[in-house]
Amino acid sequence: MENFTQNVLSRLNCKDQRTKFILTKLISHLHDFIHDVKPTEKEFFKAIDFLTRTGQTCNDKRQEFILLSDVLGASMFIDAINHAINNNATDSTVKGPFHAKAKMMNHGDNIANGPEAETGEQTVIYGQVTDENGIPIENALADVWQSNDTGFYDVQDEHQPEMNLRGIFTTDVKGKFWFKTIKPAPYPVPTDGPVGEILRAMGCHPMRPAHIHFMITAEGYETLITHLFVKGDPYLDSDAVFGVKDSLIVDFIPDHSKEKATALDFRIPFYVITYNFRLKQKNSL
Amino acid sequence: MENFTQNVLSRLNCKDQRTKFILTKLISHLHDFIHDVKPTEKEFFKAIDFLTRTGQTCNDKRQEFILLSDVLGASMFIDAINHAINNNATDSTVKGPFHAKAKMMNHGDNIANGPEAETGEQTVIYGQVTDENGIPIENALADVWQSNDTGFYDVQDEHQPEMNLRGIFTTDVKGKFWFKTIKPAPYPVPTDGPVGEILRAMGCHPMRPAHIHFMITAEGYETLITHLFVKGDPYLDSDAVFGVKDSLIVDFIPDHSKEKATALDFRIPFYVITYNFRLKQKNSL
Numbered sequence: 313m314e315n316f317t318q319n320v321l322s323r324l325n326c327k328d329q330r331t332k333f334i335l336t337k338l339i340s341h342l343h344d345f346i347h348d349v350k351p352t353e354k355e356f357f358k359a360i361d362f363l364t365r366t367g368q369t370c371n372d373k374r375q376e377f378i379l380l381s382d383v384l385g386a387s388m389f390i391d392a393i394n395h396a397i398n399n400n401a402t403d404s405t406v407k408g409p410f411h412a413k414a415k416m417m418n419h420g421d422n423i424a425n426g427p428e429a430e431t432g433e434q435t436v437i438y439g440q441v442t443d444e445n446g447i448p449i450e451n452a453l454a455d456v457w458q459s460n461d462t463g464f465y466d467v468q469d470e471h472q473p474e475m476n477l478r479g480i481f482t483t484d485v486k487g488k489f490w491f492k493t494i495k496p497a498p499y500p501v502p503t504d505g506p507v508g509e510i511l512r513a514m515g516c517h518p519m520r521p522a523h524i525h526f527m528i529t530a531e532g533y534e535t536l537i538t539h540l541f542v543k544g545d546p547y548l549d550s551d552a553v554f555g556v557k558d559s560l561i562v563d564f565i566p567d568h569s570k571e572k573a574t575a576l577d578f579r580i581p582f583y584v585i586t587y588n589f590r591l592k593q594k595n596s597l
Numbered sequence: 598m599e600n601f602t603q604n605v606l607s608r609l610n611c612k613d614q615r616t617k618f619i620l621t622k623l624i625s626h627l628h629d630f631i632h633d634v635k636p637t638e639k640e641f642f643k644a645i646d647f648l649t650r651t652g653q654t655c656n657d658k659r660q661e662f663i664l665l666s667d668v669l670g671a672s673m674f675i676d677a678i679n680h681a682i683n684n685n686a687t688d689s690t691v692k693g694p695f696h697a698k699a700k701m702m703n704h705g706d707n708i709a710n711g712p713e714a715e716t717g718e719q720t721v722i723y724g725q726v727t728d729e730n731g732i733p734i735e736n737a738l739a740d741v742w743q744s745n746d747t748g749f750y751d752v753q754d755e756h757q758p759e760m761n762l763r764g765i766f767t768t769d770v771k772g773k774f775w776f777k778t779i780k781p782a783p784y785p786v787p788t789d790g791p792v793g794e795i796l797r798a799m800g801c802h803p804m805r806p807a808h809i810h811f812m813i814t815a816e817g818y819e820t821l822i823t824h825l826f827v828k829g830d831p832y833l834d835s836d837a838v839f840g841v842k843d844s845l846i847v848d849f850i851p852d853h854s855k856e857k858a859t860a861l862d863f864r865i866p867f868y869v870i871t872y873n874f875r876l877k878q879k880n881s882l
Contacts, residue, residue: 316677320670320839325800334640335799337633339669345626346671349619350678356666363662367652377645377652384624385605386631392601393635514620515610554605 317343362506369505373467375409379507382406382553383516400444401592405555407537408525410465411457414478422492423456423479426472432461432494435564435583436576441487441528444590448487452530452591455480456491458523463499483530492576495564495583496522498547511552518552521545526589533591540587562587602628647791654790658752660694664792667691667838668801685729686877690840692822693810695750696742699763707777708741708764711757717746717779720849720868721861726772726813729875733772737815737876740765741776743808748784768815777861780849780868781807783832796837803837806830811874818876825872847872 320339326332351359369376381387387406395404417423424432441452457478459465466476481489500518503511511518523539541548541561548556564583567573573580605624611617636644654661666672672691680689702708709717726737742763744750751761766774785803788796796803808824826833826846833841849868852858858865 316670316674316839323799323801323835326798327800328798331798334634334636335795337630341626341630341633342669342671343674345622346674346678348622348626351619351675353675353679355619356672356675360660360662360666363648364652364655364660367649367662368655370649370653375645375649377648381641381645384627385601386627387641389601389628389631390636390638390641393631394638510620513611513613513616514608515612516608550608554601 362509366506373412374502374505376502376505376507378407378409379501379505379553380510382408382555383501383507383511383514385554388554399592400590401534402536402538402588402590403557403559404536404538405557405560406539406553407527408553408555410459410467411455411525411527412467412475412478414455414457414475414480417479417481417491419481419484419488419490420492421479423458423477424460424492424494426460426466426476428460428462428472428477428494433583434576434578435493435495435585436490436578437493437524438490438584438586439481439483439488439526439589440587441483441489441530441589441591443533444592446588446590448483448485449530449533449591450483450485450487452483452487452528452533453480454483454489454589455527455529456493457525458493458496459499461494461497463497463522468502492578493524495542496524498522498545501552516552517547517550519547520551520553521547521556523555528589528591530591532594534594536589536591538589540585647794651791658697659787659790661787661790661792663692663694664786664790664838665795667693667840668786668792668796668799670839673839684877685875686819687821687823687873687875688842688844689821689823690842690845691824691838692812693838693840695744695752696740696810696812697752697760697763699740699742699760699765702764702766702776704766704769704773704775705777706764708743708762709745709777709779711745711751711761713745713747713757713762713779718868719861719863720778720780720870721775721863722778722809723775723869723871724766724768724773724811724874725872726768726774726815726874726876728818729877731873731875733768733770734815734818734876735768735770735772737768737772737813737818738765739768739774739874740812740814741778742810743778743781744784746779746782748782748807753787777863778809780827781809783807783830786837801837802832802835804832805836805838806832806841808840813874813876815876817879819879821874821876823874825870 366376441449466472483489503518522542528536543563566581568581651661726734751757788803807827813821828848851866853866
């Protein structure tokens with residue numbers, strides 16, 4: 313059997329050394345997996361069918377292979393490898409499959425423009441983007457997206473207007489930006505496709521703890537892709553995609569001030585969160 | 598990092614022990630692969646895109662994931678595991694992606710009914726199906742399929758009639774069947790999809806040595822899926838899918854007898870092959 317794997321590897325005649333290294337490892341680990349599992353032919357065809365349907369479930373609004381990578385812990389493992397040395401920079405987490413085009417918005421705008429504007433728990437987010445030493449970064453872009461109060465993104469939900477609960481904000485001279493939204497809800501990853509089947513086979517629930525996505529870009533800095541999670545969420549310890557890091561859990565602090573609510577055009581109580589996003593300089597360690 | 602993999606594995610709560618074993622090995626080997634390769638995020642998204650397009654290239658006439666498994670040596674490795682103890686039974690090899698529905702035919706029928714009936718090298722195949730001890734098996738079904746003399750299967754080639762170069766034959770009381778065809782040609786596996794990309798990255802040619810597919814079924818016996826390869830083919834040592842086994846290489850013996858040719862309604866010379874397919878009894882070792 314080892315001879316067989318060696319025979320396959322001996323064929324490799326790659327021009328590029330990185331390609332050769334990746335393909336050597338791919339073939340070696342794939343054969344090791346087969347050697348350990350000894351799949352029957354029925355299991356082999358089941359695996360082929362699973363992979364085929366996973367590819368065919370993907371479309372411009374759904375990426376089932378990324379979701380598969382997420383629930384197998386592969387995405388967060390790759391994230392950890394690529395962001396191993398963080399110093400003081402903010403931790404990253406999975407991008408997830410729901411990022412989409414958003415429009416530029418102004419400080420103080422409300423990204424909640426669907427039915428959730430009435431039903432959701434109103435929230436104001438004060439963000440600041442700095443470098444690792446706390447020096448403000450002006451003109452950074454904060455691309456924000458989140459689910460509504462029932463756990464659905466606009467692209468999954470015909471009741472939400474287009475580009476609902478999405479927006480891109482530019483930081484001011486102090487690195488600051490702020491916007492209004494609603495508190496997100498925990499939700500299941502899509503379970504009507506192949507990934508749902510594997511989650512059921514794993515005996516794992518499909519829930520993700522409530523979170524807001526941020527992708528922050530600034531010239532000269534590494535792009536930060538992360539979430540802020542809602543403290544107290546019941547799924548923080550069992551996120552279906554292993555995305556939670558303690559440093560990303562934030563307290564949604566309730567505020568009962570009628571005066572502040574009026575200024576924000578909010579009901580009381582509303583929630584306030586503040587967060588400092590610290591970016592890593594490009595090519596720094 | 599090991600803690601991360603252990604955390605993922607500790608979630609598994611499978612009802613079925615075989616499922617748990619397979620998923621444990623899948624996650625472990627996948628994480629080991631990631632640990633060794635340390636993919637960049639760009640490489641990760643390239644891999645996701647590759648897998649997605651592989652799934653989307655599949656249709657009712659094309660199975661790109663089986664082809665991927667074939668060129669990585671996985672299919673033949675699984676074949677070897679499932680047919681490790683062969684005793685005197687005939688060796689198996691990959692099924693390949695070109696099996697399709699065929700019709701029942703009579704002994705002596707010609708399965709070549711397209712342009713290749715004129716251009717191909719005429720061949721008569723005398724088969725016998727027996728058990729491992731050489732005892733004939735009556736009423737076995739031999740499902741046969743092959744490419745034409747330019748290396749194309751009917752499903753790939755609009756110039757061939759439907760079900761061309763395919764047929765199913767029933768063995769007689771002596772376990773025998775025979776039919777007429779043409780000598781197949783070596784051909785490339787499809788290279789216009791993702792598997793073509795990986796073959797180019799591997800620096801490997803896409804050719805398969807010329808062969809005829811057989812799937813032989815008989816009540817009480819394990820189904821035999823195999824090929825007969827043409828002795829002397831230039832690609833026998835470098836089959837793109839690693840399918841060649843020495844015991845499956847047969848001599849296409851030229852025959853110049855005008856009398857025999859007339860009886861077969863053949864031109865001279867024509868080729869003759871004889872082969873004894875030995876089936877394994879079900880549940881025997």
